[in-house]
Amino acid sequence: MEEKRKKKAAPLTPVKDVSREKMGKACWRLSIPASFSESGKREQRFYPSYKKALAAAGEIKLGKVAVDAGIVELTQAQAVEALSALDILEGSGIGLVDACRLVKRMQEAGIGDIAEIEHAFKLGAAQIRHEKKSPSWSEAAWEMVRVKEKITRRRERTLQQIRYMIRRMEKRCPDFCVRPIGGITGEECRAAFGRAFDSPIQQDKARVVFSGVWTLAMKRGWALSNPTRMLDALKTQEREIRALTPEEVERLLLACRPPLPDDSSQLDLTSVQPAVAILVFAGIRPEELMRLTWEDVSFEDGVITVRAAASKTGGARHVTVCEALRAWLSLVPGKERKGAIIPEYWRSRWEAVRKRAGWGKKKPWPKDVLRHTFASYHAKTYADFGKLQMEMGHRSAELLRNRYTNMVGLTGEMAKQFWKLKPSLGNQI
Secondary structure, X not given: OOOOOXXXXXXXXXXXXXXXXXXXXXXXXXXXXXXXXXXXXXXXXXXXXXXXXXXXXXXXXXXXXXXXXXXXXXXXXXXXXXXXXXXHHOOOOOOHHHHHHHHHHHHHOOOOOHHHHHHHHXXXXXXXXXXXXXXXXXXXXXXXXXXXXXXXXXXXXXXXXXXXXXXXXXXXXXXXXXXXXXXXXXXXXXXXXXXXXXXXXXHHHHHHHHHHHHHHHHHHOOOOOOHHHHOOOOOOOOOOOOOOOHHHHHHHHHOOOOOOOOOXXXXXXXXXXXXXHHXXXXXXXXXXXXXXXXXXXXXXXXXXXXXXXXXXXXXXXXEEOOHXXXXXXXXXXXXXXXXXXXXXXXXXXXXXXXXXXXXXXXXXXXXXXXXXXXXXXXXXXXXXXXXXXXXXXXXXXXXXXXXXXOOOOOOHHHHHHHHOOXXXXXXXX
């Protein structure tokens, strides 16, 4: 009986070639008819697995369909890719041209190969997720205030400054403040700080203060990074503040007195004198002075203790009570050295003292001038920035050199006169 002939496999059906398998070669043969081949001739191709051979057959058939459908000026392989791309994009709402244009734009931005493009898409997707779930900048900023108030328990004066800065941002940059905090860039921060605050010093302070908003946002999972850290500190020209002359200091101290017969103010300002003397001869910050008590003054040890709770920087320190300061503080009877050093209605009384001493609208009072005066005379006399740094409570002596000491027009004789400004019998109150 004649042996039945084996049926030929249909075109583009993977068939195993046993002889090639024994030789360890790719053994799944695909017979490609001339009508399906890009060359127009019958071809045979081999693949390492049935699955890969079957997938190749599908692509070849898809390419034939594309050519028959009239997709012009495309090779069969290109037609396969185009139809595969359309299949992938089906239901996404994105066209093939838009997808290609997006990839091209990423390459123009310096993102070259497919691995970098995929990485960029992952980063972008994470950023968009954060933007969608993150609160507005204002909401995050006020949450930072709540944390500082209830948890870290910052001082009220510090909180007031932060609240003021947030409200200023909300007033001048409302569009920025409603943005999701997770999607704000460094350049947007720089532009907003520039609109909200007028001077470079204020803008740089905003950079430092509002960095805390993003620190909190990252902790809460609202942002991936802190854009304010990308901003360079603005270089500012420190405003020159000269030290008061010994004559001006004496006039200021002697303005702390009861009203004279020709004084229309009728103000008794003797209670202000100890506080003014501390500002002049100890260089303590005004906000630190407001938290000092007489219990912090030790005549025996010759120091004023600025406790951590009173210090601006949060660290306790001792400030030397020089002979001039001791003399002025000794005018207060021992039984009265209790409680706060500043008297009631301090701000209005302090303003009245300055007015009596000759400062006012025509001659404005320079900010921090007494701290500058103390630092300048101390540096002139002792030339010891390390000691001065400890006295004033700075973390770095560099700030003293750049901002607080001004030797212009200051002589050794003036420094001697300054440290000798003590109450005499004629001016004792």
